[in-house]
Amino acid sequence: MFQPPFCPNPICPTEVGRQPFIYRRRGHYRRKCDGRRIPRFCCQVCKRGFSSQTFRGNYRYRLPVLHHQLMGCLVSKVTRRQAARLFQVNRKTIERRFKRFSALGHDFHLAQMEAKKERGGFRGCFQLDELETYEHNRRIKPVTLAVTIERSSFFVVGVDAGKMASRGNLNPRYKKRKAEIESFEGIRRSESRAAIRKSFLRLATYSATGGNIYFQSDQKTTYPVELRRAFPLRHICHEVTSSKARRDYSNPLFPINHTLAMMRDGMSCLVRRNWGAPKRKSGLARHCWIWIVWRNYVRGITNQTKTTPAQALGICARALRTKDVYHWRWPRRDHPKHI
Ligand SMILES: [Zn+2]
Structure with a gap:
């Protein structure tokens, strides 16, 4: 009952x-x-x-069907418009489901990390890198996406999106368009540092307290400063690798490079040069949470192993199905059989 x-x-x-x-x-x-x-x-x-x-996750739906197949589509390069055509529903229906999925996925992920924190938190070697994309226009409105992972399990801790300043050397047509956009949106300033800061603070909130912090990244100078700010009293072991180094399996940053490549492959809004480019930064962040839940809790680390990143890091006892994740509106941590 x-x-x-x-x-x-x-x-x-x-x-x-x-x-x-x-x-x-x-x-x-x-x-x-x-x-x-x-x-x-x-x-x-x-x-x-x-x-x-x-x-329940399908709270207040007239037809309480959550389109679990939609979740599969959203991590398989299918755009929301195409999903509406495939499921023969209105585009607004897909948009509402998309927003609900994203909010449920985000809450679920944070609750899982919080539950792990109550059991002592997770440890490991962490990596952060930024993926570059854009909203509407590649040269006028670029966007950065800071992604944090745990190295050995490929567990994605979080993603933070931030605006980037417009690119230089614009042609006259783009310059005119940029001036038009700036007249009603204001001057576009870089939010890259703020996104990195948020990522490190999330890591500091949910990772285990005490002991050394092991971190690997490229040579960007912002990382050591923000890392020190997020972990003021901890000893930080920061290994730096040049971003020009060959990006193969022997590269220490292989896990984060591979994760970013997986994101570009799975999310329609990140596939290069296609029609599914993000229209707004918020929609991009929403899509990321859906992908993160699928990557961490549903998909195995590799095709051979069925162990998920969350299992490998001791956050979840078993691999989950999408309907396990989206069954409850708020994850019920006191009833582990449901999550
Ligand atoms: Zn009450």
């Missing part, structure tokens, strides 16, 4: 742990699409009503 794990009201006093969560059953309703009995509940602290459906 379903038991609500917490009050879904974000401003309920039980949310911040001030009062224990007490609820009462309050009848049921019949779900219109399939006639299933859905139990209703009432929080005895804030008096807010909710049902078991409130906790």
Whole structure:
């Protein structure tokens, strides 16, 4: 029988742990699409009503089908427009599902890392590199994507997108277009450092405390400064490799280079020179969270091994299916059989 794990009201006093969560059953309703009995509940602290459906990933959908195949498409170079044609649904439906998938995936990933943090956090050698892409126009509106991974497991800790300043040596047509864009968007300044800072802070939040920090990257001068800022009291072992070094298996940065190549291969918005280029930075970041969940929890590290990166790092006990990840709206850490 379903038991609500917490009050879904974000401003309920039980949310911040001030009062224990007490609820009462309050009848049921019949779900219109399939006639299933859905139990209703009432929080005895804030008096807010909710049902078991409130906790599900397909909450508030008229047709509670989450298109699990859509998740497969979004990590296989299929654009959202093409997915709408394949599933014969409206483009807005896909867009809403895309946003919901991304939010659920993001929450799921952070909750998994938080649960691991409560068990001591993860250790390892970390790598960070930036992938360059763009929104709308490659020369006028470039975007950087800072990606952090753990080296041996290929576990992707997080991704942060930031604007980059427009490129130099623009031709007169592009110069005119740039001036037009700047007149209503303001001057485009680089957010690369801010993206790197956010990535390191996330790493500091969820990785194990104490001991040395092992980190590998290319020679960008921002990395040591921001690394010191994120880990002020730790001994940092930072190995630097030239980005001009041959990018093969013997290169220390092979895992991060390989991860970026996988992202370019799997996400339609990152495939070079195609029609699926991102229109906005926010959409790009959303797509990344969907890919990260698939990479960390669903796909094996290689084609031969079925072990996922999350399993290898001790974050998850088994490989998950996409419907395991997107079943609950908030990951229920107290019910590990569901996640
Ligand atoms: Zn409540």
